[in-house]
Amino acid sequence: MTLTTLQLIALALLVTGIALSTLRLLLGPTPADRMVAADTLAVITTAGLAGLASVFDNPVYLDVALVYGTLAFVGTVAFARALEGNRE
Amino acid sequence: MEHTADIPPLSWPHYLLVFFVSLLLWVLLTGTFDRQELVAGVLVSAAVTLLFGRRFEIFTGFRFSWLAPFHILSYLGYFFVALIRANLDLAARVLAPSLPINPALVEIRTGLKSPLGRMLLANSITLTPGTLTVDVVDDRLLVHWVYCPPGTDLHQATERISAAFERHLSRFLI
Amino acid sequence: MSLIGDILLVVGCAFIALGSLGLLRMPDVFNRLQAGTKAATLGTLAVLLGIGFNHPGWWAKLVVIAGFVLFTNPVGSSSIARAARKAGIKPRVLARKIGTDG
Numbered sequence A: 001m002t003l004t005t006l007q008l009i010a011l012a013l014l015v016t017g018i019a020l021s022t023l024r025l026l027l028g029p030t031p032a033d034r035m036v037a038a039d040t041l042a043v044i045t046t047a048g049l050a051g052l053a054s055v056f057d058n059p060v061y062l063d064v065a066l067v068y069g070t071l072a073f074v075g076t077v078a079f080a081r082a083l084e085g086n087r088e
Numbered sequence B: 001m002e003h004t005a006d007i008p009p010l011s012w013p014h015y016l017l018v019f020f021v022s023l024l025l026w027v028l029l030t031g032t033f034d035r036q037e038l039v040a041g042v043l044v045s046a047a048v049t050l051l052f053g054r055r056f057e058i059f060t061g062f063r064f065s066w067l068a069p070f071h072i073l074s075y076l077g078y079f080f081v082a083l084i085r086a087n088l089d090l091a092a093r094v095l096a097p098s099l100p101i102n103p104a105l106v107e108i109r110t111g112l113k114s115p116l117g118r119m120l121l122a123n124s125i126t127l128t129p130g131t132l133t134v135d136v137v138d139d140r141l142l143v144h145w146v147y148c149p150p151g152t153d154l155h156q157a158t159e160r161i162s163a164a165f166e167r168h169l170s171r172f173l174i
Numbered sequence C: 001m002s003l004i005g006d007i008l009l010v011v012g013c014a015f016i017a018l019g020s021l022g023l024l025r026m027p028d029v030f031n032r033l034q035a036g037t038k039a040a041t042l043g044t045l046a047v048l049l050g051i052g053f054n055h056p057g058w059w060a061k062l063v064v065i066a067g068f069v070l071f072t073n074p075v076g077s078s079s080i081a082r083a084a085r086k087a088g089i090k091p092r093v094l095a096r097k098i099g100t101d102g
Helices: A005-027 A031-056 A060-084 B012-030 B035-055 B057-061 B068-095 B115-126 B154-161 B163-169 C002-025 C029-054 C056-086
Strands: B104-109 B131-137 B140-145
Touching: A005 A031, A005 C002, A005 C029, A031 A060, A031 C002, A031 C029, A031 C056, A060 C056, B012 B035, B012 B057, B012 C056, B057 B115, B068 B163, B068 C002, B068 C029, B104 B154, B115 B131, B115 B140, B115 B163, B115 C056, B131 C029, B131 C056, B140 B154, B140 C029, B154 B163, C002 C029, C029 C056
Parallel strands: none
Antiparallel strands: B104 B140, B131 B140
């Protein structure tokens, strides 16, 4: 599991993305801003899990990525509903 | 679900579509064309279709024709080109020090009637250059536009944002 | 073959990083959503495609993940946008609100 130079660059960019999104998650003035950051982080994590499958050469991580993506989507919609509340 | 009573009866092409979508998902998840897996997949898909077929009302908007696969492919091609353009556009905006945005909320009108068609249109708008679907109410879509040219009216906004997608989608969706 | 895959990985991760930068720089929720959703979606697709080039045996499951991301990500961000609007967050609109009936 040695990484090529290009893969290392990709990893660095991915970590940059996670760091910037986490910063927005911490800064976010409103709950909606934090939700946007959390949603983006979830998608980045899906990509990262697929990357782990590639690094460890183990396709089981792809199933993890799929299930993680599903649960993250359900969570996003649930939080959106909670934020929306009952204001009809 | 409160709509159970008034689900329209589905015709046999819809059941066939549910069956083939289930089978496709099975084949993709198992990742082989092994004969045993295929037989198991056919059995499971048939069971899903018979047991839950009438719950898949989302597929009722599909317009069946022999050309439908080609229309879907041409839609996908147009969509991916738009997605890549959207990201290059976005990258240029984010990297520009002055952050050139001129955001506005606009309403556009759609001629698509089925829930599936409206959902795909909303998804397409969200992923194309500078636009984000905020809400869908009947035949109106509320769209957030990052760079709205000043003085745009409903007709022009519809033309600029959704007309091309709607042309593609209306070939295989109601 | 694996060179193409690695290049796609770099491109995808670059889009993800740019999207996160947009998430940080944009002024309000709706603009941030625009940056986050588009970039993360295309970035993830490119990463999955790159992995597909590196491991040709995994294409089937990668297609499922890609299709899934493509379907759910815009729906999720639309629901956040709708929730933000209903929760009373005003979009920063510079132009006049247009196209509405009254």
